[in-house]
Amino acid sequence: MKKIGVFPLFEKPEAARVARKLIHLLAQAGFQVVMEEESAARLDAAELGCRKEDLPAQLDYGVVLGGDGALLSLARRLYPWEIPIFGINLGHLGFLTEVEDKELESAVEKLRRGEFVVENRIMVNAEVTSAGKQRACLVGLNDIVISKGLFSRMLRLELLIDGFFTGMLAADGLIVATPTGSTAYSLSAGGPIVSPQLSALVLTPICAHSLFNRPLVVDSNAVIEIKFTAPPHEVLLTADGQECLGLEAEDGIKIYTAPHRTKFIRFKEKSFYHILREKVKEGKL
């Protein structure tokens, strides 16, 4: 019996209703549903609850009810186990979420029959070291961003790729995006769109004042090292725009493709290029 974790984003008004419907459909289809204790309690289904920290290791699949943001968050949490996940969209069409509310039944049925493909998406890691010791590590499905605070002057960074000094960057910040993140913040800052089938990282400067102001696409094996050349004041490292960490002048930052990948369940033959076109039409890109 396959175990599936259900993760509703209760901030969305319909989350509880759709979650109940989904749980019912999954049970009927022969899945064992598990949830975080707190979520289970909110749905009056304490019997499905499980300790948060014990949850990932036992899952066969994960499903989030929410938007792209909720899926990003679940991806960061589950990716070390490489559990196939998908999202049920409670908002407007996302790049990442796969299933609309009205398609719940067919999605559950396809899941039961194994009628889906699994799409691998690389993640990006940022390791922060101070005096030679790692003091923090962030992971992002979309991107890792180094950015200055509102009152700070521009950042001055030294950029090394695979140990080679690549240049100085004077900018408001630097985005290191995965292909998944190339249609998010990196795009706003002038970065290219990168097909998710490509194993690559995109380095996109934010408001660069220096000559070296072009986006740079590197192999997913590349190791990117960043040092501050002027004492930074109020600098942040952010993952997916959701998690962040304050940086100090002496911090060294190493950014590279994470060892594990997020696995997206895809029920529809809807290519990245198709979604791209839809987004362009809607004026979202």
Add this chain to the structure above:
Amino acid sequence: MKKIGVFPLFEKPEAARVARKLIHLLAQAGFQVVMEEESAARLDAAELGCRKEDLPAQLDYGVVLGGDGALLSLARRLYPWEIPIFGINLGHLGFLTEVEDKELESAVEKLRRGEFVVENRIMVNAEVTSAGKQRACLVGLNDIVISKGLFSRMLRLELLIDGFFTGMLAADGLIVATPTGSTAYSLSAGGPIVSPQLSALVLTPICAHSLFNRPLVVDSNAVIEIKFTAPPHEVLLTADGQECLGLEAEDGIKIYTAPHRTKFIRFKEKSFYHILREKVKEGKL
């Protein structure tokens, strides 16, 4: 006897030495030198001191010792009196400062003989109103910037120009730059270079997520109104990157060319296009 205000930026190591030399040269040339009391005291020249608030109204000229930043700051302070000012550069070549340390004597001599031209530079005003009442007003020689804080999601703005709804902007921020500021932050954000002879304002979005992501150049008579369409969280209004003000969701912002201009004294026939070329060569643009 012409009165000249001397404004040294004491943070620069050479400021005191150059200020003493300049004061001596100006006195010899028949100028009456006045300073802020505090500055006069630091140079052991209390007799030149004058109360800060009484200073502008009596000046014929103003001279700042520092860099472009110090000149920006003096310009914002003196512009309502339209006092001709210039800068003596204590750092590297600036776009705005005119005179190098070694040219002090010839500059003072040219000032005495009236051998200079006065270049007008427009300033930009930002008026913030809350519940119909003006609650703050900023002025910039370079730019007025609306920007989101580090932890905020992108801003959603409604933009009206001359009362016409021009569009929605979803972005990290919006720069309204003068021609003077077109080579500063606006350029980093993708804005065009604008000749200082042109009376115009440049609207440059910062990392726009929306379709309308192009810089827009408007007549200096244009009145730009900005409203927030989503409750902003930690939004700042900044003038010249030096003064700032926190904004609230209900604030209305009106941005327009200021009624007075900054007057730059130019001793050299060195056109904007010449400086532009030098800057490009140095890799600063």
Add this chain to the structure above:
Amino acid sequence: MKKIGVFPLFEKPEAARVARKLIHLLAQAGFQVVMEEESAARLDAAELGCRKEDLPAQLDYGVVLGGDGALLSLARRLYPWEIPIFGINLGHLGFLTEVEDKELESAVEKLRRGEFVVENRIMVNAEVTSAGKQRACLVGLNDIVISKGLFSRMLRLELLIDGFFTGMLAADGLIVATPTGSTAYSLSAGGPIVSPQLSALVLTPICAHSLFNRPLVVDSNAVIEIKFTAPPHEVLLTADGQECLGLEAEDGIKIYTAPHRTKFIRFKEKSFYHILREKVKEGKL
């Protein structure tokens, strides 16, 4: 009795039908309609015909039936006489044409009553000199473009503005656009949008290989001089994408605001910013 020139673009299928209707309405409203002999003949209205070269000098107004392209063409022809013109749109909504087919009657009535405003639009001149002698002159309402042929290597240009050497440009070409043209080809090449109320020219490089690759907005008094620094091979000077001229290596090119302006009749209070927003919505910008 006011004389109005009617200029149908017969390539458009509806041109003849709409022209007949318009002529009828204008006559009823007390206007004297005149046309080029050839056009008059095509409408079986030889009595309205006039010799092409005698036409402009006698007109009070001009009206074109076609699209933005036809209006561009008429503007270049009539601008030395500063005759107020407008366009009746036979295609999809343009930036320039003012009146839809179904609004013919009300437009003619407004014209009769003088219920319209006249909007001035600057034009741009390009003078080509060879061995000190002017050998050709083009005019554009949108833009003057210098561009290389398909088989040529990139152009190397020396750019002087107001006599000051501004820089070298290595590029596929250079666009000098009016505010009217800022939403046309210049925009595709990365130029800013410029309000038509602003008297300015925009210099936008096409695929610049050099450092100096930013659009530059100059005062409408600026004189732009261009020299080739490498013998060009197959280089063209084009006005509004409609008229063109081959250039030689020794040619000097001088570009500046034309002494006369095009006058657009505007019946509707529909600001530039309003049209801009419509265009963005349609995905045309």
Add this chain to the structure above:
Amino acid sequence: MKKIGVFPLFEKPEAARVARKLIHLLAQAGFQVVMEEESAARLDAAELGCRKEDLPAQLDYGVVLGGDGALLSLARRLYPWEIPIFGINLGHLGFLTEVEDKELESAVEKLRRGEFVVENRIMVNAEVTSAGKQRACLVGLNDIVISKGLFSRMLRLELLIDGFFTGMLAADGLIVATPTGSTAYSLSAGGPIVSPQLSALVLTPICAHSLFNRPLVVDSNAVIEIKFTAPPHEVLLTADGQECLGLEAEDGIKIYTAPHRTKFIRFKEKSFYHILREKVKEGKL
């Protein structure tokens, strides 16, 4: 005995002198030098000559004397045999050529000892079909470009990637660049820099008029199909800016990574990022 093909670009003034020196050094080092008959004749070394068409199949290595352009040309010619090649630079530092004139001896010595690495660079193929039949095929090391002629209106293209309709493009042209070509024409048109270690193609529109104007980076397995939606007039397909072909309205174009790669001999441990930095410093990027 290893056979090495020597290909001097006789347009360069020093080509003959350097070629003689190189041939001498290669012979001393125990290589068998072969050349095209015509080149051999120009160097009075007819004994080294070989029929042009028989040459590639017998080579162990190839060396070009010229600039990046000459190396591009040799790469297109030899790549089906995957013969390791390098360039001796007769002009200014290139991105591709490896050896300066003064380093000839050490380069030959390293070649003899096998002290070099071989760097693979993907090539891009363009297949043109008319009425279902292939009528031409071009290959590029840098890029394949579809572009309109000087007098043509913009191109309207339909773009399919891997069979998925990706969008319409209204533009002056489209560049499909390899990582090698990402620092060439694609960069001028606004494309990102792509590390040569990455197997990817970059699609960069030239002066796009449409919404979809962003560079797109796709996997090297991607198949890009292009159809014209409006009858094109004077449209060209160009490879590396050196070879070209006129296109017709009914032509279908298929662009994909070539089955063979160019192999660059690298004597120095000089990474792509190092060259990138040098180029930025020189103001070439």
